[in-house]
Amino acid sequence: MLNPPFPFPRRHQAPQLTLAWDLFFFGLVVLLLLVAAGLEFISVPPAAFWLWVIAGVLALVMTQLSAFAEHGSAYLVPLLTWIIAAALLIAVGQAPLILALIPLHLVWLAARTVAQLTLQRRSPPLKLGFLDPPTPELSEALHTQRIQPVMVSSRDPSSLRGLDGLVVRNEPSGQLHHRVLEHAQLMKLSIIPERLLTEDLTGRVSLQAVDQNWVTQAAFQPTYLFWKRGLDVLFTLLAAPVLLPLMALVALVVYFNSGRPILFWQQRVGQDGKPFQLVKFRTMTRDSERAGPAFAKQGDMRITPVGAFLRKFRLDELPQFWNVLRGDMSIIGPRPEQLAFTVEFEESIPMYTSRHWVRPGITGWAQVNQGYTDSAAQITEKLEYDFYYVKHCSAPLDLKIVWKTVLTILTGFGSR
Structure with a gap:
């Protein structure tokens, strides 16, 4: 993340729990896991238990780094622990334990959230x-x-x-x-x-502030972007045993509801302005683009009944993990726009092409804060979120987006 050119007071964010508190909560969660295993509520092999402990220690160490500390939040330690543990457990063939650990992490998250909110309310404004x-x-x-x-x-x-x-x-x-x-x-x-x-x-950059000097491409973190590409591929491959059966089920639902084609391909604009073919499950009628490209609106008659459900919970985006493997997209980034809209925005918005300095994503900062857009005002707001992500692209911000994406999927926020 770019450091602001001023000593910014960070107390406007929730006051952060100290490392001692994090160790205390982690110890309680370890004890709770041991008790649950002892009472046979959950079966945890010793090797898997120690992998989970290692994941927790790594998460605690990572959240003490300055870059993560700036974005500290109640979700960070439990979420980061679960992500690292999931990768380790999938690598050793213990994938079923990932879902079994979710209730434990939810309890951890709830306890840490209550403690942090209490700390925040007791602190002076x-x-x-x-x-x-x-x-x-x-x-x-x-x-x-x-x-x-x-x-x-x-x-x-x-x-x-x-x-x-x-x-x-x-x-x-x-x-x-x-x-x-x-x-x-x-x-x-x-x-x-x-x-x-x-x-x-x-969390937005005003379009009026976007000019030749707002940020330079050289100010990015090329090291993080390199690691981010590797993590995209690694996560996609590790999650394939879960993603493939889920996509097969969704494909069957789409086929029996509205027939073929099951997949929808569309040209979008990717990193450095290069076009690519985005793929997703078809959620609209076959002739949805007969009148040309258009944004989906609330209550859009082109959307099938099953398509509305898939869009609500973002299941139509699952095939885009193929685009991630190909290098067209990242898991997290600004949503790729259609070529026609990109040409229009480039003519009317200064420095619009800087949005293409990063790979487009399956989920992004605008999607978790705003949802789908269907008006000029909402499009402007979405671009402001996108520019914020481009300017502040970092691992802590990506983790925040992951957490908010989970909440978005569970609630169906912003669907069209």
């Missing part, structure tokens, strides 16, 4: 000073994140006392503003550009 009234969008985000905005007088530097940071809008104007900024620097307060604060709190 972050106080940020503003020289200008915050925008309506930022005001709403401040309220959601328990941040208290305090108006600062440019004529009275003493109004900076008791603040955690000072928010400025663009370049300071006038001698009085410069005077306040000088006092803030002497008091070692964080000086935060309002645009970047809005970006951090909303």
Whole structure:
């Protein structure tokens, strides 16, 4: 993730549990697993038990790294442990244990969430000073994140006392503003550009901020992108014993409901603007694109009854793991757009092609926050989420997307 060019106070996020608390919860979960195995609620071979313990230790170590600590959340340790354990168990032929461990991890997640929420509610709200009234969008985000905005007088530097940071809008104007900024620097307060604060709190990059200088391709983390490609292939291969039977079942449902073709192929635009053929289970009528490409809308008559169910729980996207193996896509990334829409966006949105610096994904930051889009306003919002992902592409953000994807699949959020 790109480091912000200012010392940003992170207390607006939930205060994080210490390593001691994480070790305490991990110890309780280990004890709970041993008790469950002793009472024969779950059968855990010794080798599988130690692989799970190793996964937990690795997750604890990884979450202490600065990059992960910035994105710390209640889901991180339990989810990361489960992902690592799943890979290890599949590798040694103990795949059935993966599903059996889910209830244990849900208990772990619930306990850690309660502890973190309690810590958050007991901590004082972050106080940020503003020289200008915050925008309506930022005001709403401040309220959601328990941040208290305090108006600062440019004529009275003493109004900076008791603040955690000072928010400025663009370049300071006038001698009085410069005077306040000088006092803030002497008091070692964080000086935060309002645009970047809005970006951090909303998870979106305003299209007005996307220009030649918003981010450079050289600022990415090529090492992470290299490892991400390897993890995409590894996870797809390890998950194949689960994915293939599930896809076979979905294929049969599609066939008996609406006949052939079972699969739907469509040209999309991938990394570096290269076109590729995306594949998914067909969820619309055979002549769905007779009038040309169009976004799916709420209650779209082209969608079959079974197709609505598949789209609701994202089961129609399963064949795209083939695109992942081919290198056309990643598991996580901005959704690939149709060529016609890409050409239109490139003409109207500056730096739109920077969206193609990363591989498109089966799931992404926009999908877990917004869902499907069917209007110009929603498309604009989706692109703002996509640009945020491009700018902040990192392992912690990808893990957050994985967790929110699980919730999306379980709830059917944002389906069309």
